[in-house]
Amino acid sequence: MGGRRVARFLSLPEAIAHYVHDGDTVAMEGFTHLIPFAAAHEVIRQGRRDLTLVRMTPDLIYDQLIGMGCARRLVFSWGGNPGVGSLHRFRDAVEHGWPRPLELEEHSHAGIAHAYAAGAAGLPCAIFRGYLGTDLAGANPRIRFLECPFTGERLAAIPAIRPDVSIVHAQRADRAGNVLIEGIIGVQKEAVLAAARAVVTVEETVDDLRLASPNAVVLPNWTVDAIVEAPGGARPSYAHGYYGRDNTFYTAWDAISRDRDTFLAWMRENVLAAGPASRAGGGA
């Protein structure tokens, strides 16, 4: 192992062009909070294909990527519009193969959370008390079981998740590229540490991270490849301390996404024709 990389400040198009490639396994995380929508829209604009998308809760962000044909495979644990209902583009891909078929690797939240943690921890697999009695184990060959060498208890085992690139959104970075994340922190730290490459979009770059506590959740600049200033980059999700969740847009997405043409028209207008500084949905 050599020394370390150090985060570079890049524009959003540069960061996506440099670190996200066709065929990559990409994790965009953020558990209802700090979802990296701006980065996902840039991935769509740059036309990435054949991605394996990993995310606990695919949410609107992956509904858009799937509907635009970027994904070949989805690793996930809950694919709905939170509090609203279905993800119509996800369902259309699974049920009708539109715009292309979508392979599924399906877990529970506990499974995927443990798999990210194992990835961050450099382990080949994680063990936990999970999947007992469910049909998920039958549907996903990457769920196996082993016996505790001390008690004989049957424990679930799953392989670590190690994305080629993880993308997260955070509140701020300092000028050295150290990143603060706070509030609902989800699996962002694990996703970044598990990945070969990491891109972080932030609300702002500051002289001082203003860490409120010695135990604040910080990603040191040598755990990240690129930092992108993208204020509002989590809209229509939210950034604790910066702006709220646009629940109205989440509700509106149900109608926008239900129909293929309406969806495509919306994406053309709000994402494809827009620049990297646009924020499609949220605050609108």
Place this chain on the structure above:
Amino acid sequence: MGGRRVARFLSLPEAIAHYVHDGDTVAMEGFTHLIPFAAAHEVIRQGRRDLTLVRMTPDLIYDQLIGMGCARRLVFSWGGNPGVGSLHRFRDAVEHGWPRPLELEEHSHAGIAHAYAAGAAGLPCAIFRGYLGTDLAGANPRIRFLECPFTGERLAAIPAIRPDVSIVHAQRADRAGNVLIEGIIGVQKEAVLAAARAVVTVEETVDDLRLASPNAVVLPNWTVDAIVEAPGGARPSYAHGYYGRDNTFYTAWDAISRDRDTFLAWMRENVLAAGPASRAGGGA
């Protein structure tokens, strides 16, 4: 499972009398920081015997308990006086059986940290990349190995640590009994969550925990049995935000503890003859 316990505010003698019994497995944690010395001294005054003591770094606190004959067995990973040298009472017990023989269950830091985490996580065991090539595995039958069901890699396995009672010191509790710990947080959260019972001594009780961050390390009042107000209760170790580490006392302990009679005289004067509000060592 019924509902929850809720932390009670007790005096130090009450808390130790009620929650620490002869023969118990007791974990007193705090990684150089927030070491619960006041509570340990009360355990010594109450004359507990046959304890299995668990702690990553036995430190002066267990040197005192071992030298006073409270312990039958020690589960640990590093038994020294940090930055100074040997723990003489620990060595005397191991090398000469004084004042009584001490069984050892010896780990690495990584091993014991993972074992606490497994205890907190309700797992029977933990797996990690550990102990490869060392003689520790031969010396400790609780270290085993298993194969990753995906890659075949040989991984170390150790059983979870589940103390009968864990004792930690923290900065403060609110009047409802919720506890804040910050700074070097060590394995305190894991030790408390892994234990059947938990006693927390605190610097102060306050109306408002003054949490600086939504992600502050908090033990909810239903994870703790007893809260004890014990200002200075971590001396001669330290409490981030309250007082510093008494490195002078750590250095002085080398001479105090080297000789059995000097040690006993010191313990009689500073612990046995003193009340629960005394702070032996530190600030003296």
Place this chain on the structure above:
Amino acid sequence: MDYSRSEMMTVAAARALKNDDVCFVGIGLPSAACNLARLLHAPDITLIYESGTIGAKPHVLPLSIGDPELCETALTTVSVPETFAYWLQGGRISVGFLGAAQIDRFGNINSTVVGSYQTPTVRLPGAGGAPEIATLCGEVFVIIPHTRRSFVPTVDFITSFGYGTGGDHRKRLGIHTAGPSLVVTDLGLLRPDPETKELVVVSIHAGATVEEIRQQTGWEVRFASHVEQTPPPDDTELAALRGLVGRSARSAESTV
């Protein structure tokens, strides 16, 4: 006061919670019931959402499992891996409160697919936290509107294990928690038979009938030897529920 069946369902669910419960809360109906309980007889109940918000006391109902309201009112917020490892798997939760798309006579829940897994008729959102909530909480309460489409003899896919094929099936799998001890619908309450573990109607809500429950259940549903009548929501309960729902609606209109 007049009330809807949906209100009856939420009130009946809230009543099942105790002040000293530590509850792992699903979004939607479970969250409404848990917060109603907190506003009524269980002011000290601990609510944990899978977003890691521990001890959340939302003033308005969250739309998502991780709305700002949850973090802002929580005692502390931990990472999602910690939530599932230390707090759920650690055995610290007394009640897991779940919604469901389908439930069968042995309390197994499907929220994955209608039809076959490979070529589903309807692709549902999937498991989320439910599989482990169902096996790791002390007991599980399920809240689900009572329709023939959702109450099926056998679920198409077991997302969350209830009593499997009944009897001691949980124990045979090494699961030591109680499982779905209560199912709350808009028509009544069901509990597992102590021996067979088949869900049995134990209470009928005021205004609902035996015949209606029979019609809306996809199997020949059994009734307990003594079936109770669920008391209708009283004025305090209704006022608290409507206040909560009203606040939440007004808040939703004014967001962002």
Place this chain on the structure above:
Amino acid sequence: MDYSRSEMMTVAAARALKNDDVCFVGIGLPSAACNLARLLHAPDITLIYESGTIGAKPHVLPLSIGDPELCETALTTVSVPETFAYWLQGGRISVGFLGAAQIDRFGNINSTVVGSYQTPTVRLPGAGGAPEIATLCGEVFVIIPHTRRSFVPTVDFITSFGYGTGGDHRKRLGIHTAGPSLVVTDLGLLRPDPETKELVVVSIHAGATVEEIRQQTGWEVRFASHVEQTPPPDDTELAALRGLVGRSARSAESTV
């Protein structure tokens, strides 16, 4: 300037570190060397102590592995389980810097017992973080005063695996990191032979001799075909080291 052999040792160790290293730092001599490097040619080096203090920049040398100074100057402080799982085992450390009580010709380290494990002559402190540091860091530097008592042919107890019995022993155990690539003493520098992995003297400090190293090594120590002479500490190095040590001593006197 005049200097002591101990100063030579610390300076030589500091020189081995690079500005872009991420270093897992043992207390005592390793900590002194790492902080000296930070004050000299490696201002951006990342120091991680096993107390969970990441990016610590102590103004004075800590006495313990978790002194307040470390947390107060760190970028962030994480739990000890996270330190070992995500940061060490996660493969994020380029150099692990260890002290030792005993080291043998294949770089195996003993910090557990002198004599037998069950009835030791001397009970040492034990492993701490060293066993996993030795296998999970990119490479390992060891700093240890050169005496016949500490440089033994075979250690009594392998606390931290170096090259075992030499050759490809690491690889045979499934260990893919480089191991103890450098041993710094107060007399010289040793590195493993590329093939046999036996520690070989590659540099002799100014003022030390071949004969002295032979005498103070418990096995018939080999010397590289071309043995270098370690340059003595220059004025900048000595000033930085003495400033650091002096500050630390003054701070220790004024504590509490």
